[in-house]
Amino acid sequence: MDYRFSDAIANTPKSFIREILKLTQSDNIISFAGGLPNSALFPVDAIRHAAEHVLSRDGRNTLQYSTTEGHAPLRAWIAERYARHGMNVAPEQVLITNGSQQALDLLGKVFLNPGDAVALENPSYLGAIQAFRLFRPQFHSATLSTDGIDVAELQAVMRQHQCRFFYGIPNFQNPTGLSYSATTRQQLATMLQQEQQLMIEDDPYGALRFSGSSLPPVAALAPEQVVMLGSFSKVCAPGMRLGWMVAPAPVLAQLAVAKQAADLHSGYFSQRVLYQYLQDNNLDEHISQISHAYQQQQQAMVAALQQHLPPGIAHTTPEGGMFLWLTLPKHWSATDLFHIAVRHGVAFVPGEPFFADASQRHHLRMSYCTVDVATIHTGVQRLAAAMAEYAAQLPQHSKETQ
Structure with missing residues (x-):
């Protein structure tokens, strides 16, 4: 054959x-x-208790189909957590995904045509390169240093190649472990607003800080220019395959359509168990x-x-x-x-x-x-x-x- x-x-x-x-x-x-x-x-025992609780209290509904956007209480929990860190997010802006890797695939489907330009850090996360490469874009990179992305270089790259978006990891970047400084974050947010450009801000590691001071996400500084990705894989358990996107309403609507075509919705059972775990335990x-x-x-x-x-x-x-x-x-x-x-x-x-x-x-x-x-x-x-x-x-x- x-x-x-x-x-x-x-x-x-x-x-x-x-x-x-x-x-x-x-x-x-x-x-x-x-x-x-x-x-x-x-947290094996805590997740086992959460699963037993969900199945014993509401097993039939938990094993049914659900909504594309995700379990409403879990989306509200994510939005409230951002609010505690000074970022104004409505639950309706949150889309639950099968880890942040699916989020990358959905973003490629929504934004990329063959030959379109994508701006990256140099180096960048190879999982994102692989996910976007399926849509046959042209990659263009800007230098990553100890202070973060070179904003002036990135601006020139995005102007020259008319990039659809910039993909970056401001906190403890994979692969380098580097983070953007407060100055770089503000300069980047300002540039995105001035140029009316879009950033995909991937943040799977931001909660895992063990020294230094926490800094605001770029999404908090330029919310209309940023789609933010988060994940429970690094702070809870990757086997549950649950992540999320926070996006402006027009973007989220298109992402939901792409997700409907991909898988209808992320695993409802995992979402319910995770939410119960979050209710019963102190994630921090x-x-x-x-x-x-x-x-x-x-x-x-x-x-x-x-x-x-x-x-x-x-x-x-x-x-x-x-x-x-x-x-x-x-x-x-x-x-x-x-x-x-x-x-x-x-x-x-x-x-x-x-x-x-x-x-x-x-x-x-x-x-x-x-x-x-x-x-x-x-x-x-x-x-x-x-x-x-x-x-x-x-x-x-x-x-x-x-």
């Missing part, structure tokens, strides 16, 4: 991380590769527990990197979230290093797929969330040994230019 697949799917590569994870399943490999939350911190206390654990793991990784890695390798030091980013000497290849590292019993994600044009090969992403403190130290020692082997294999002229 000659299966005639679409051009869109034929030109969309497999998830790079999912393919890498297949290579790191051995018990002998310490993996810093996966972007998974720590399953030891999942649970988030505080997660953040404290991640802080200890991040500090252990940073200390180990500073102790064991050779000179000439830089790393970010995030104030929250799940990732940090290593920058290798420019003539190194993180992909080549990866294969040596696996032989040494440690894994990471090479940085190349986080660049829409795959232009930079000398970066890598590491996650500290699922590895205990002692194992982090051992894993970084293995990484240092892999780097020493890799450096020894480089041509002599490359070593001299390090």
Whole structure:
């Protein structure tokens, strides 16, 4: 049978991380590769009690079809939580999705035609690149630094290419762990308003702050110019597959139509169980527990990197979230290093797929969330040994230019 697949799917590569994870399943490999939350911190008993409560009190309705926009009390809970952080959101502006990954797909369906331009951070979240690539856009990037996106460069990019939207992650960005400063957020909001441009503000990690001061989302500063994405995956449990979008009313109406065509609605049972869990438990206390654990793991990784890695390798030091980013000497290849590292019993994600044009090969992403403190130290020692082997294999002229 000659299966005639679409051009869109034929030109969309497999998830790079999912393919890498297949290579790191051995018990002998310490993996810093996966972007998974720590399953030891999942509120298993509390969610079980919530499920039992919902099924025993209203089981028949809970197992029925529901509305596309999502469980109304859950949407109201999300809106009220934004209000407590100074952002004016009505429940009618909230759309429940199957994690924030579905939100990216719906946004592509609503906004993108083949050949349209999309602005990204450089580097950007590879899951977003993959989701948008199905719609065959042209990607254009602006520089991401320790203060966040270069707003002047982004403005020039969006003007030149008439971008449909800018996709960014202002809090503890995946893959770098970097966050936008207060100044950058205000400059970006002002630019979006002046240019009448749209931003997709992805915020799956913002609640996981363990140092520094919280800053307002860009959506709070320019609400008509921003669609905001959130997720329960990092603060509760990813297996429930529940996220949300907050959007201006005209945008939300179109997103709801796209979602009706995709799946009618997100799992109603999961929504009801999650809402019951939120009613019975203090989510902020649970988030505080997660953040404290991640802080200890991040500090252990940073200390180990500073102790064991050779000179000439830089790393970010995030104030929250799940990732940090290593920058290798420019003539190194993180992909080549990866294969040596696996032989040494440690894994990471090479940085190349986080660049829409795959232009930079000398970066890598590491996650500290699922590895205990002692194992982090051992894993970084293995990484240092892999780097020493890799450096020894480089041509002599490359070593001299390090």
